[in-house]
Amino acid sequence: MQAEQISIFLENKAGRISEVTGILSGAGVNIRALSLADTSDFGVLRLIVDDNQKAETTLKDTGFTVRKTKVIAVEVSDRPGGLHNILAMLFDSGINVEYMYAFVRQSGDNAVMIFRFDNPEGAVEVLTEKNVTIISGARLCTM
Amino acid sequence: MIFDIEHETMPREALESIQLMRLRATLDRVYATVPFYRKSFDEAGIKPGDIGSLDDLKRIPFTTKQDLRDNYPFGMFTVPMDNIVRIHASSGTTGKPTVVGYTARDIDTWSTLMARALAAAGARRSDIIHNAYGYGLFTGGLGIHYGAEKLGASVIPVSGGNTKRQIVIMKDFGPTILTATPSYTLHLAEAAEEMGVSFKDLKFKVGIFGAEPWSENMRADIEEKLNLKAIDIYGLSEVIGPGVSIECREAQKGLHIFEDHFIPEIINPETGEVLPYGETGELVITTITKEAFPVIRYRTRDITTLNPEPCACGRTIVRMNKVSGRSDDMLIIRGVNVFPSQIESVLMTIEGVEPHYQLEVDRKDNLDTLTVRVEVNEKLFSDEVKGLQRLEDKIAKDIKEYLGVSAIVKLAEPKSIERSQGKAIRVIDKRKI
Numbered sequence: 001m002q003a004e005q006i007s008i009f010l011e012n013k014a015g016r017i018s019e020v021t022g023i024l025s026g027a028g029v030n031i032r033a034l035s036l037a038d039t040s041d042f043g044v045l046r047l048i049v050d051d052n053q054k055a056e057t058t059l060k061d062t063g064f065t066v067r068k069t070k071v072i073a074v075e076v077s078d079r080p081g082g083l084h085n086i087l088a089m090l091f092d093s094g095i096n097v098e099y100m101y102a103f104v105r106q107s108g109d110n111a112v113m114i115f116r117f118d119n120p121e122g123a124v125e126v127l128t129e130k131n132v133t134i135i136s137g138a139r140l141c142t143m
Numbered sequence: 144m145i146f147d148i149e150h151e152t153m154p155r156e157a158l159e160s161i162q163l164m165r166l167r168a169t170l171d172r173v174y175a176t177v178p179f180y181r182k183s184f185d186e187a188g189i190k191p192g193d194i195g196s197l198d199d200l201k202r203i204p205f206t207t208k209q210d211l212r213d214n215y216p217f218g219m220f221t222v223p224m225d226n227i228v229r230i231h232a233s234s235g236t237t238g239k240p241t242v243v244g245y246t247a248r249d250i251d252t253w254s255t256l257m258a259r260a261l262a263a264a265g266a267r268r269s270d271i272i273h274n275a276y277g278y279g280l281f282t283g284g285l286g287i288h289y290g291a292e293k294l295g296a297s298v299i300p301v302s303g304g305n306t307k308r309q310i311v312i313m314k315d316f317g318p319t320i321l322t323a324t325p326s327y328t329l330h331l332a333e334a335a336e337e338m339g340v341s342f343k344d345l346k347f348k349v350g351i352f353g354a355e356p357w358s359e360n361m362r363a364d365i366e367e368k369l370n371l372k373a374i375d376i377y378g379l380s381e382v383i384g385p386g387v388s389i390e391c392r393e394a395q396k397g398l399h400i401f402e403d404h405f406i407p408e409i410i411n412p413e414t415g416e417v418l419p420y421g422e423t424g425e426l427v428i429t430t431i432t433k434e435a436f437p438v439i440r441y442r443t444r445d446i447t448t449l450n451p452e453p454c455a456c457g458r459t460i461v462r463m464n465k466v467s468g469r470s471d472d473m474l475i476i477r478g479v480n481v482f483p484s485q486i487e488s489v490l491m492t493i494e495g496v497e498p499h500y501q502l503e504v505d506r507k508d509n510l511d512t513l514t515v516r517v518e519v520n521e522k523l524f525s526d527e528v529k530g531l532q533r534l535e536d537k538i539a540k541d542i543k544e545y546l547g548v549s550a551i552v553k554l555a556e557p558k559s560i561e562r563s564q565g566k567a568i569r570v571i572d573k574r575k576i
Binding site: 005007009010011038041042044064067099 | 553
């Protein structure tokens, strides 16, 4: 049920993100969602792309530190309280969010959020039980 | 003032005959008692008895910091522990410090040399010395302290740190002489300004500064900000500690080396060839009066020049120029010796860290700063920012624990550290000294 995300280590230097996007563009990789976490001296760029393998290989070949991590893509109903409901049910089950960010495309009438949980298996169980749709990695890539 | 007129103003011929006598006695003793020296002399095919003149000294092999480390901790001592009354140490590349020992007579010799040095800088019995050199394994604090007592001056053993309290003491006790590292001195000046204390209202007349490289510009800065005369002092724990040489207050043209205790040479650091007076090279020192821990032709790595001309102050002993640099990669950061290889060994102890690093030394607000850039690899790279920050904190903590210096750790992208001809550039020293 988990989807794959690519994380890239970046030093805080001018033009560094555009180098990544340039490399992916050159390789014909499409970015579906991204988030950037940063500190004063470095950042972690997280990407959902349509071709993980190609993105990882190309970035590694050009000298970036790349790591694949598992995340969970969750359908969130696109109305007030939609995200809150999901966070509340996870909180009640003692599952914490490490980080989260929004997916660009919608799934039908629903928004899609990418989550990294401290307990991914637990999160999948809770969400499935509550009939929340989890989007598989394969489907995410083609959305 | 000249503390020991006889020995500091001796005709060179008389001085040299004392040097030769003391050198031969020292060589006899180290050959008989220290396996390292016996082996090193034997390998060079020399017996102490072969040394018939000071010029023969150059036939004896050098001693390096590595030799001292190889004989850690007490292998270079010539006397049993029964006769050692003090142990000091300075940091070394493997994390093992260089250990030096003193007999009671060595402490007395050192105190006397420091008394000479303080007197040359203008200290009198009536002076109050604010001693802000660190007390401890470092020779700075205790070296100055014993010299001040020997001279008969009053010494405030304030040591380093607790800067605000130091300013209060300066105001309330009225010290007339300041002893500290130059960088800490400028830090004191800033703290005083923040506290609204002007050095013009304090009683300092002289400051004695050393233990780290400092420039003439820094001297001018210190003299202006602290309203005192800044005197340069030189020494290193392997030789004895502070008190190897000092500028005289009268002329301030070079640092007088107390040649009745030390024989200085200048060598080409590449070839080891001895250079004539006036040429610039690495300072090599042989101690000729130390009992517990004599060093024979010790390579200080400090770059300077010797001048044998008698000084306007009356001293006939040779003068060395202010040290202009180092012939190896050792950094002195806030008075602490740091070798890049020490940082490397700290990094190597952390799981997953590869020794791709770069040290950047700078001086901000008059204090040396050390930034360590460490390349991240896939093993280290956590997708979570807090994991990476924990890694930075761990490296900084280990460096602090291991080397005693605070460092700012910055994770860097792989291959981002400049390499020239395949060799990484390990050190960038931005300090303008």
